[in-house]
Amino acid sequence: MARKRPRTRRSNSAGLTALSLCLTKHLAPAEGDGSDSNLVFSPGSIYATLALLAAGARGGTLQELLDALGGGSRDDLAAFARRVAERALADRSCSSGGGPAVAFAFPTAAAAAYKAEARAVDFSNEPEKAVNVINGGVAAATNNHIDSILDSSSVNALTNLVVASAIYFKGKWEAPFTKSNTRVDKFHRLDGSFADVPFMRSWRSQLVAVRNGYKVLKLPYKSPAPAPPPPSTQRRRASQSKAADEPDKAAGELPRYSMCIFLPDERDGLAGLVAKIASGPGFCYYRLPTERVQVGDFRLPKFKLSASGSVMQVLRDDMGITSAFVAGEADLSGMAKRDGDEAGTLLHVGDVRHKAVLEVNEEGVAVATSSYMLCGASAVMADQQKTVDFVADHPFVFFVIEEVSRAILFVGRVLDPSI
Numbered sequence: 001m002a003r004k005r006p007r008t009r010r011s012n013s014a015g016l017t018a019l020s021l022c023l024t025k026h027l028a029p030a031e032g033d034g035s036d037s038n039l040v041f042s043p044g045s046i047y048a049t050l051a052l053l054a055a056g057a058r059g060g061t062l063q064e065l066l067d068a069l070g071g072g073s074r075d076d077l078a079a080f081a082r083r084v085a086e087r088a089l090a091d092r093s094c095s096s097g098g099g100p101a102v103a104f105a106f107p108t109a110a111a112a113a114y115k116a117e118a119r120a121v122d123f124s125n126e127p128e129k130a131v132n133v134i135n136g137g138v139a140a141a142t143n144n145h146i147d148s149i150l151d152s153s154s155v156n157a158l159t160n161l162v163v164a165s166a167i168y169f170k171g172k173w174e175a176p177f178t179k180s181n182t183r184v185d186k187f188h189r190l191d192g193s194f195a196d197v198p199f200m201r202s203w204r205s206q207l208v209a210v211r212n213g214y215k216v217l218k219l220p221y222k223s224p225a226p227a228p229p230p231p232s233t234q235r236r237r238a239s240q241s242k243a244a245d246e247p248d249k250a251a252g253e254l255p256r257y258s259m260c261i262f263l264p265d266e267r268d269g270l271a272g273l274v275a276k277i278a279s280g281p282g283f284c285y286y287r288l289p290t291e292r293v294q295v296g297d298f299r300l301p302k303f304k305l306s307a308s309g310s311v312m313q314v315l316r317d318d319m320g321i322t323s324a325f326v327a328g329e330a331d332l333s334g335m336a337k338r339d340g341d342e343a344g345t346l347l348h349v350g351d352v353r354h355k356a357v358l359e360v361n362e363e364g365v366a367v368a369t370s371s372y373m374l375c376g377a378s379a380v381m382a383d384q385q386k387t388v389d390f391v392a393d394h395p396f397v398f399f400v401i402e403e404v405s406r407a408i409l410f411v412g413r414v415l416d417p418s419i
Contacts, residue, residue, distance in 0.1 A: 012080035013406070015070030017281045019043050020408040022318040023311075027397050027413040028274035029190060038419060040305040040412035042167045042356045044088055045104060049165040050315070051081035053324065053349070056335025061323045068319040087255055088407035089167070092223075100171030100221050100257050102409075105141035105149075105164075127155045138166045138355075149308060149355045159350040161332070166355045169400065169409060170363075171221035171257055177202055177362040187301055187417055188267050188394045195418040199299040199393075200362055206298060208388050209289035214264045214273050217300070217390055218289050221257040256403040259360070260288055261300070267394040270413070274397060284399055285406065296387035302362070303417035308355035315352060324349045358400070358410055 020043040027039055047069065054065040054077050062074065071077035085104070092099025135148040145168035155162060177200040186194040207218040262284070264273040277283050315321045323329040330348035400410040 012070035012076065014281065015068060016043060016047050016080075016084070016407065018068070019047055019319065020411060021278050021281065022314050024274060024278045024397070024411050025318070026314060027411065028271045028278075029395075029413075029415065038303070038305050038307065038412070038414055038416065040307045040356045040358055040410055041311070041354065042165075042410050043408045044084055045165045045167040045356070045409075046311060046352070046354055048081045048085050048089070048104075049163055049352070049354075050321075051077050053163055053332075053335075054078075056332050057324065058333050059331040061329075061331040064321050064323055068315075068321050084405065084407050087405050088402035088409055090255075092255070099223055099255075100169060103142035103145050103168040105138040105146065105166040124157045124159075127157070127159070128152060131155060134162065134164055138164065142166055142168045146355055146357055149353055154351070154353065160327070160347050161335075161349050163349060163352050164354070166357075167409070168357045170359055172363050174220040174222050175204065179362045182302070182362060185299065186393060189416055190268060190270070190395055195416055197417045198302045200302060202295065202298045204295075205292040206295050206390065207289040207291070208293050208295065208390050209287065210388060211287055213266075213269065214262055214276075215388075215390055216287055216289055217261045217263070217392075219259045219261070221259070223254055223256055253404050255405070257409075258401055258403060260284065260399045260401060261392060261396055262287075262398070263390065263392050263396045264394075270395045270397065270415075274413075277397065284401075294387045295390060297389040297391055299391045299393060300360075301392060301414070301417040302360060303414055304357075304359040304361075305412055305414070306355070306357045307412075309353065310351050311354050312349075312352045356410060356412075358412065 023041040023043055023046075026041075050065060050069055054062060054069065054074055057065055057074075066072070066074075066077060069077055071080060089102055089104045091102045091104075093101035131150045131152060131154065134150055138149050139147045146166045149164050149166050150162065181201045182198050183201060184196050185199045187197045188194050207220075209216045262273055262277060264270055312325060316325060324332070325348060327346070327348045332347045332349075335347065395413065395415045397411070397413045399408055401408050
């Protein structure tokens with residue numbers, strides 16, 4: 001009797017990284033495709049939604065989710081997803097430091113979908129009502145930044161379950177761009193044509209790394225200001241030993257968000273660069289710049305991306321999550337049951353749909369003047385240093401990351417900022 005090959009189980013963080021890499025692979029435009037579509041995914045959002053699915057899974061379906069997403073149990077997976085949601089996906093806009101605004105439609109929208117199923121406002125008899133319930137939950141959770149994720153064609157009488165997530169992110173740069181410096185210039189598309197788009201410009205030093213065949217720019221977002229601990233806490237910490245204090249310091253470290261832009265040297269070099277980035281875990285982190293350099297020609301296009309669609313194929317073909325999508329094989333008995341279905345095995349996932357909205361602009365020009373003037377004071381030094389150009393006038397990929405947890409909030413590609 002042949003022995004079964006042992007399954008490879010990932011840790012939680014490795015599972016999130018694996019999902020991010022799978023989504024990154026799909027950012028490479030197909031050879032000769034000529035597609036001008038921009039794309040954006042949120043691995044953190046999709047991961048958290050799948051963790052909710054795992055909470056209702058049993059048997060082989062649960063095992064597949066654990067193997068793909070990491071963790072030895074549902075509790076491990078739920079705890080990790082909760083940490084990601086609380087640290088990387090939490091809204092910081094109301095903090096005293098004015099951190100990023102993050103609107104995440106989870107678990108509100110998903111709970112609404114299950115509620116509709118349980119109340120017999122089901123896809124079979126009232127598909128329009130079910131779609132309205134899901135869209136209403138997404139709109140409420142994202143303060144109407146995303147008003148819908150499904151349309152009437154998304155479901156039919158055979159649909160059993162739709163797991164939906166949506167995320168909106170808008171942060172202020174740590175060092176904003178001056179709006180009056182923005183100029184319209186040419187952005188070169190993959191098919192050789194070009195579009196006239198507004199480019200943000202800067203003459204201050206930037207976090208740029210020059211690599212073999214590409215450059216990397218890191219733009220930190222403004223972080224929330226730390227709240228001062230009460231005096232009693234300060235005294236208690238002062239009395240602790242250094243060894244005992246380190247874990248507490250790590251646990252209490254504030255999140256740091258950054259957008260990292262990977263720009264190929266060649267105008268048609270995006271596919272090769274994506275292949276490099278997706279070649280293994282840690283690539284994008286180890287290639288990030290660590291020092292500021294003086295820039296010569298610096299241009300970055302303004303863009304706003306809104307992308308939606310199914311990610312079921314990625315999860316099935318790349319992540320190995322298969323049985324959840326097959327009627328008769330899926331075991332989601334811990335999530336919901338249809339009338340007369342004692343085992344709950346008739347329920348399966350009809351689709352996993354995702355929508356993300358992200359905007360990049362000069363945001364926060366009120367404090368830009370002082371930063372610009374400081375750069376002017378170091379002009380003499382700049383003459384003695386080699387300057388680096390960073391001109392993002394052709395297709396590139398980007399990541400929005402939370403650096404402390406290393407959670408990837410977004411991965412995306414920009415093929416045409418004018419769309």
